[in-house]
Amino acid sequence: MPIWNREAECAAPAARQKLQLERLQKAVERVYSRVPFYRQKLDQAGVTPDSISSLKDVAKLPFTTKYELRETYPYGLLACDRSELVEIHTSSGTTGTPVVGAYTEADIDMWSEVMARTLSMAGCEKGDTVQNGYGYGLFTGGLGVHYGARRIGANIIPISAGNTRRQLMIMRDFGTTLLTCTPSYSLFLAEAALEEGIDFRELPLKAGCFGAEPWSENMRIEIESKLNINAHDIYGLTELIGPGVAAECECKDGLHFNEDYFYPEIINPETGEVLADGEKGELIITSLEREGSPLLRYRTRDITFLMREPCSCGRTSVRIHRLLGRTDDMMIIRGVNCFPSQIENVLMRIEGTQPHYQIVIDRGATHLDEIEIQVEVEEALFSDVTRAMEQLRKRIHDELKSELGISAHIKLVEPRTIARSEGKAQRIIDKRSL
């Protein structure tokens, strides 16, 4: 597999740390002198740019939260003159005021670089045809992949999200070799291909970069077998840049963090204490080179851990484990913490179950939390004998109980009754007024 920037990605740890420290000092200096919001925060914390003399000093810096990003909408965190901006992106804003990312020319240049690294990890080279099924527009997925593929010199099909039939037709007719979209949409495509009589084994498609929503190892196995490709997990967020923060190489053992641009830490989300490598907690990211929207110690709410063991691909960068969940979609049911990914793992273990499910949490007449998991019954699961269907339900129930320690009501529902998304899947409906 190609390595896009061997010098940066395979650098000796000491040399990279030196670079990170220089960049961190400049980043703190930049926000202190240019962003009143940060100057005030740093003053309150008793920290000045001079306080940073080693990488460990990053822990002295205050956190930045999503709430603060919303409070400062639209331009409150801008660290450059507005005339220097060349592009604006925002998060979807489905859960409130959108979060803004402002890009200077240098920011777009850096984005192109980290996305070129990302796509290279999936084997993308000049001569490849990239079908970019991420939405183009304010969402960062579409243009992020676009800039990376441009940098590599690959042939881009900017098809954007949706229009499944056309996706399949284009994929077959133009000989797509690399697919980029959400993982759930890739399975949606596989399902539709079956109906259209398209056989993935006959297509030149070799790999896919999937991100923008959490997915599991079992889902990777299903995507790889149904699409006959290598499926790579990619990670990023609008707040930091979009896709391009971290990605999986061919070893698929954690996501290589582009730590020369984004400095990762893991903290205990309750206390804010920095945790050691290998310890699970909330991922915190400081941008080291952003000009438009730099962030200090941004609380991502994503749960993972750092992996510093060497990777056999030759890259020396720290890796994050595939996301384990989010601090804010962690469900607490009758006092038990659980993540949708755990439920997905159980469902995928039961042969034939596609990951089309929905979790409904409610409080019944007893005021106790009740969890209902709706599972679509595909043909592979269906039997004409009632007893067999009841056994299926019991099996899902029992396996969930042993995995999560909670007793869920399993509701078998007809195919296509759970809303299919062409973007992010809505997996949880919480009807409790907490």
Next chain:
Amino acid sequence: MIIKQISIFMENTSGRLADVTALLARAGINLRAISIADTTDFGILRMVADQPDEAVKLLRESGFTARETDVIGVEVPDHPGELARIMALFRDEGVSIEYLYASLEHKVDKAVIVIKVDDISAGLAMLEKHGFATIPSF
């Protein structure tokens, strides 16, 4: 003879039976036997139709989970004690019945019972040996 039953997975929501029957009616498919097994959340609609392959194809295209199942249609003389005689036969020969239901077929002095058994070839052989007619189709 083996006949093809159509089994359909249905949620217990109002109007679902109306949807299925209207769909089959529009395609001119005639039902010969019908039964529903219900649980709290879902039901399994089982039926025998005159064009089973077409009916299943149509149902799948319309988004239903449907499949064909092999069952036996046995003719039973229409007077007291005949069904009891057949049931005793199944018991004595050790062929398990998963479920059964009656058809809508009108024949003078005869009724047709649809039976799903665990071992269909054993069931058919047994009925034949004891002189019961199984129907090839409706």
